[in-house]
Every structure is written in C-alpha cells, then in structure tokens.
Amino acid sequence: MRLEDLDYFLAVARSGHVGRAAEQLGVSQPALTKGIRRLEEELRLQLFNRTPKGMELTLPGQAFYQRSQQARLGLDDALREAADLHRGTVGLVRVGVTPLLAEHFFNPACVELLAQRPAARFSVTVNLNDALLTALRQGELDFMVCSLHESTLSSEFERMPLFPDNLYVAARASHPLFNRSRIVLADLAQYRWLLPGPQVAARRWLETRFEQRGAPPPEVVIESNAAAANLVSILLNTDLLTLTSEITLRSSAGRNLGVVPLEDVTWHREIGILAPRGSYRSPLAQRLIDILTDHAAAWRKAPG
Helix, strand or coil, rough: CHHHHHHHHHHHHHHCCHHHHHHHHHHHHHHHHHHHHHHHHHHHCCEEEECCCCECCHHHHHHHHHHHHHHHHHHHHHHHHHHHHHHHCCEEEEEEEEEHHHHHHHHHHHHHHHHCCCCCCCEEEEEEHHHHHHHHHHHCEEEEEEEECHHHCCEEEEEEEEEECCCCEECCCCCCHHHHHCCHHHHHHEEEEEEEECCCCHHHHHHHHHHHHCCCEEEEECCCCCCCHHHHHHHCCCCCEEEEEEHHCCHHCCCCCEEECHHCCCCCCEEEEEEECCCCHHHHHEEEEEEEHHHHHHHHHCCC
16 A cells, blocks of 8 residues: 555545645645545545545545544654654654633743753644644644643543633623622623634533523624633723633733623633643653643642
C-alpha cells in the first residue's frame, strides 16, 4: 500500500469531496482519484459511494477510516519521536488554546518556555473548544488548553485539570438588575443577551438551564465567537447580559462588571490540558505542560 494513497483516502473521507481534498493536499484531482481507485483495488473494497453531493464512505470504508486514521497518526508520532531524539530537546510544539486562555494564561507560559529553549518552535491554534477538539482528533495538535466540559470525557483523551474557572452571568455594575433585593432566573429573561454561537457548550448549557426552569430562551442580540472580555465596552454601555468567566472578572476588563448572584446560572467548570491518550509527547511538549501546571498552581493561590 502506498502511503500517499492512504493520505488521499483520509483527506477525501474528512472533506467528503475530491476537489477540496486535492486542494488541501496540493495535488491534482486526477492523481487523487487514481490513488483512491488504486487503494480500493488493492483492498478489494469499495470505500466510497460517488454521489452528486460528493464522496460518502461505505460501511467498509467507515471501518477502514477509523483504523487507518489511527495507524497514520501512529506513524506520524513515530516520525516525530525519531526526529526529536535526533535533535534532543529542540522541536515543534503544536498547541490549541481557546481565545480567553491564550491571553490570560497560555501566553506567559509560552514566554517562559522560549526563555528556557530559545530554539523551540510553536504552532499555536487559537479557536473555540469544538474546532480544537476536531483538530486534536485529526492529529493536528499535540494538546489543547481548554475547559474540560462533557465533550472532553471520551476515553480517547487524557485530561489534566489545572484550575477552576467558573462561568457567571454578568452585566455592567450599574445594571438595573442589581437594584432588585432578590434575583430569580425569570428576571434574566426580561433582558437581552450577548452570547457565543449555539455550537458553543456554554451557550447550550445556559439555554438548557432556562428550559429546565420553564423560562423562555435568552434573547440573543449579539452573537460572537470572541471572548466576552473583548466586548466589555458593549456591556458597559447597554443593559445586555452575558456569560463571562472568572478569568475575565479577575482581569482589568472585568473591573466594572457585576456578577448575578444566582447559583442556577453559575457553571462550575475546570480548565485543563487535553491530549490524545497514549500518543507520543515530545520532551518540549512535556516541558510546556510542566510550565502550564506551575502557572496553574500560582493562579489558584492568587487572590480573586
């Protein structure tokens, strides 16, 4: 079996389209199609159904995809391990990190590692949890720094908790909501919201809490994939409510925000490191994890 044929197959399986896969790999469509046919002939299996919408995996194709993807990742790990052994501690660390954690937690650790290993190189992907999880599963990241919510519980991942970072409903400190002697969840439904998109776990969690209490869903007038800290000026000049993290509230951006004292809409969550279970971890990647762990210990001890 040719390795490039396997790469062609994996690219088409992920994208569902020959043209997109060829563009991603930088090869011609005829060459990619020929490689797929060669692989199917060698395996004596039909791996794809060709449809007007694109390429769909057959049942044997789905099984082969799961196994071959793991085998390809294992080969990549072996090549990287050999290269790291040849270079010593010098190498490339591929990290995914969510936007809020990049600014307030990851960046200082990155600076520290660069001071210790000047020849180190980084590939840092800043994105939301769901996109980073996809990249981690596809072997594009060594590990990610994120919130360890339910979607990270899969046995395919190793979870390394770092520190708690609860999510709270927040608004400007002078918001009329804070004039009430007692706040209940139904009161929150009277105001409009600034929230992440519906694909984000925090948004889904909040909407579920409203539904469980028989309240109408939050009326979202601003939807953003940016952390709330980047949009504080909007909150300070409107009556919008938002979900924000303890990290933001402890930063200068959160200085003029107030927290709604309502346990029903407080999400107790943990920030941590997520890595593929059993995969190769370079000495450089492990050193960065050690530094992040040390920074997390300092963060836990810092005053709120």
